[in-house]
Amino acid sequence: MFKSRIAAAALIAATLAGCEKNSPPAAQVRPVRTVTVERGVEGETISLTGQIRAKDQASLAFRVDGRMIERPVHVGDTLTAGQVVGRLDPQIQQNALHSAEANLASLEAVTTQARLTFLRQQELLKDGWTTHAGFDDAQQKLLTAQAQVDSAQAQVRIAREQQNYTVLFSDAAGAVTAVGAEPGEVVRAGQMVVQLARVGGRDAVFDVPEQLIRNGPHDPLVEIELSNDPRVKATGRVREVAPQADSATRTYQVKVGVADPPEAMRLGSTVVGRIKLLATPGVEVPATALTEKDGRPAVWVVDPNSKTVSLRNIEILRYDSATVVISHGLETGELVVTAGVQTLRPGQTVRLLGAA
Structure with a gap:
């Protein structure tokens, strides 16, 4: 009788041990850190x-080379339109003008003589006292002399303009912000002499x-x-x-x-x-939240009621140094796991260590 009781107890113990061995282990609760998804209201400043x-700034310069003998303005001066800001030594330009005027006078004398000769030949041809060849020659000399006079007149105009270029004027009202040459220096055509900030915006x-x-x-x-x-x-x-x-x-x-x-x-x-800057399109989460599902980027999302996680695919708009901007896949207010993502599985219960 005693032996049968021992055998029955051993059978019960073996049965209980077999049941414990076949029962599944209790689900493990994983501690994780999360962040609450927030959509930016406005961009960064x-x-x-x-x-x-x-707004309108000009560099005033001479149009000809020369030695500057005067620059009556200085940095900070306020100028009016037409005010003199610099002068060059005009001697070379004056000599060129005198030479051009003398050449013009000489050619005008030649032209006058050619015109008188042409008029005489014209009268003689009417009475038959000269040949057509003589008349044509006189006419050709007159035309040549007149062309030379026209060229000389152009040279005189150029020489006068060159002489005028030895004086530099302000083209508008404004303030002197910089100077590029001092009196006594030899300046080249186009070299900045005075920088003018014109009145305006x-x-x-x-x-x-x-x-x-x-x-x-x-x-x-x-x-x-x-x-x-x-x-x-x-x-x-x-x-x-x-x-x-x-x-x-x-x-x-x-x-x-x-x-x-x-x-x-x-x-x-x-x-x-x-x-x-404009508000960031999409939502921003830490880069540590990223994992992968079916070869695509994904994150773990926590159900706030059951405290379980699910893996969700997302679309990434931009990668930054420590964050990623997600264009689709997340909504404002959802909890995303940022630490412990490698140890999770779908449906696993988690314990939130901290939510930001």
Whole structure:
């Protein structure tokens, strides 16, 4: 009797052990970190430092070579239209003019003699006292002499213009921002003598990186303020973008036309320009959230009620240094796993270590 009870107990214990061996293990809860998907309301604000310059700026230069004997204006002077800004030694041009005038006078005398000869031949031909050959010769000499006079008159006009070019005038009202030569120097035609900022609008000029040129808004409103006094503010629009980047800095020069510039924004002032980029299309998540499903990018999404995860394919718009921008696949407010993605499986229960 005692032996049968022992055998029955052993049978029950063996049965229970077999049941425990065949039952599935309890599901393991994985701790994960998550982030809440948020869609950006507005874009980032970019700040750049630039300088105030005249909207219309000209380099005044002589049209002829020569030694400059006078430059009565200096940096900072305010000029009026027609004001003298420089003079060259006119001796060479005066000599050229005198030579051209003397040559003209000589040719005019020859022409007068040729005309008288032609008139005599014309009268003699009527009465038959000369030949047609003599008449034709006199006519040809008159035409040649007249052509030479026309050429000499043109040379006189050129010489007078060259003499006028020895005086340099301001073509408009404005302020002198730079000078390129001093009295006594020999200057070449086209060499900048005075740089003139004409009266009119002002530009805020910035050196802009290529990425901002490519990805920035098309016609942004630029907020401008003095770097040393942020209370002095203005706004402007992009007026001109350089077609080629600077070879050294690889940036593009951008001119922003300042609307109603304050008096304190003088030429040469350092300013700060700010533009607001467009809102990022799509949603942004940390790059650590990325995994793969069927050869396509995917993320683990947490069900907030059951605390289980599911793997969802997404479409990526852009990769940044630490984040990715997702164009499709996620909605605002969803929880995405950012740490522990390699140890998950569909339907697994997770424990949130922290949600941002």
